[in-house]
Amino acid sequence: MSTLTKQDTFSSLIEAAPNNFASARATGKEAYVFQGLPAVKAEEYKFTNISKKLEQNLTDFSTAKPLPLTDAQVKAAVHEGFEGSVLVFSNGQFIPGLSSKIDEVEVSLISEKADLPIGSIANPKKDVFAALNQASFQDGLFISVPKKTQVDKAILLLSFDEANEGQVIQPRVWIEVGDFAEVTFIDQTVSVGESTYFVNEVVEVKGGINSQIHYYRLQNEGKNAIEVSTIETDIQKDGRFSSVNISLSGDMVRNNLNLNLKGSNSEGNMYGIYLLNGKSHVDNHTNVDHTIPHAESNELYKGILADQSRGVFNGKIFVRQDAQKTNAFQQNNNILLSEDATVNTKPQLEIWADDVKCSHGCTVGQLDEEALFYLQTRGIDKLQAKGLLLYAFAGEVLEKIETESFREYCDSLIQERLGSKF
């Protein structure tokens, strides 16, 4: 069996990679070998010992093959009320045959775009898992929204994951949104079964001038799934990228979200909820890089942690010297429902410009007992009163989801989890 302390742990996976995108893969491999898997004390992975987790759980360093999916399975997995197009992934691979055609939007396998500058947005040198994916992904999705196109209905990126025990799944997505175009993506995973597997996803988003991109993500995987995701985007002049990330389960999940504000009057929004129980461990690392003046970023992540679950939040705001008149706001609030639940939260502000408005705050606390008592004195059952308060706490993030059917779906999942159906 391999040992994960060496850089060549995933070498068999890298060796087995397709031979397209040769130079990108070579760069990825080099960056992977150079960085190695995070050491125990690695600052960026301090609270998330992903290397150990992989070492203990991965047994088969091969890529999980796509499953034989049917249209009926796909239909059944789409949430109620959803009206948009569906792009289907099976164990990380895009399956055109099961996917919708979308008017005015170009969709293809990533392998059909030989000249794509893969890794030019999600830099493999910044994170070893981005490097690993770049070196060894199988195939992925390319999607391009032409300029001035309003895609009215959301596009659902629906991933079915069912690996054999200990296998690897590596989705790779390239999204281009032209100038003045607007589009909403919903990135959702359906785990089939309870096996242990490792998902290592990279999504690169290239936004145009004044493009409006909404990226919603629902992580509701099997409780044994181990996942690292990297979503990175460059936001141009007048452009806006808004993400909402909802994590409800998984064994160990690490989300890297990197927004690069590259044009004046651009805006990056990062919102998230992690609602965890059992032994789930979810780590949200966000990084917003203000490189130019007059840009804005807003961030709100909220955590509700029960049982022995653990939440990690690390929010980096980087304001470069030229980025005068920056507005950057960050909040992370957590409620611990058990003595065994843990949160590590760390704002990381690096501000080199002097004329900026930045604020940040984080809280870790329990449920408000006074509010709970108040609700009980009105005849509301204690458990339900708790649910009501927690739901209200989460609501501030949920309301950032602008696609109604998806918001209602997330809402119902959260209410169900909180035991507060009304």
Place this chain on the structure above:
Amino acid sequence: MLSIKNLHASIEGNEILRGINLEVKAGEVHAIMGPNGSGKSTLASVLAGREEYEVTEGEVTFKGKDLLDLAPEDRAREGVFLAFQYPVEIPGVSSTNFLRTAVNQVREYRGLESLDAVKFLTLMKEKMKLVEIDQKLLSRSLNEGFSGGEKKRNEIFQMAMLEPTLSILDETDSGLDIDALRIVSNGVNQLKSGKNATIVVTHYQRLLDYIVPDFVHVLYKGRIVKSGTKELALELEEKGYDWIKDEIDSAATV
């Protein structure tokens, strides 16, 4: 309806209630007065079931049941209502959703069918008139950003919605201007009947011009030290509490 016998309660080791005795019958209005810090809110909280207080001695029966044995929500469902001295602001919980959940849980406990959206709205409109509360307030989060007076009005509105048999109003008059006081008292009076009872906690006699009590009790240092009729309230208004304090404190040192 309510019978309190030798009730002692403490918090963090400090005894706050030190032997309260009180009998309240259906149809009655009792006023509890007394200087600040005498234990009025503590008594109200203990009756409503606040867990921080430890009852060390005594008993409370409500409609024949051991009240102290019930969870706060079951006390409410049995018909106890506490209008808070300081109503809690709960951001993100819509007033309407909250009330509908409350009303239906109470109804279910009382064996009544739950109200659908339409019936609930009708009931709400009817009760809103009673306390002249603005619809706009109820479309906001529960008590969030409400003025002091609006919060108090909302307490009485909730009371009207939940139709309690025993209402405990803790300093509902404080923070109300004269018009609001009239409206709130008017609401309380309209809800009064021969079947329910009201305990009015206040330290001004002003409120008692509007909600006329059958009995007035003075709470001091955790005990009811004097009881009388509404004339007692007038006497207190005139003379303040010092004469009572003196009476009790000198008796204690003898």
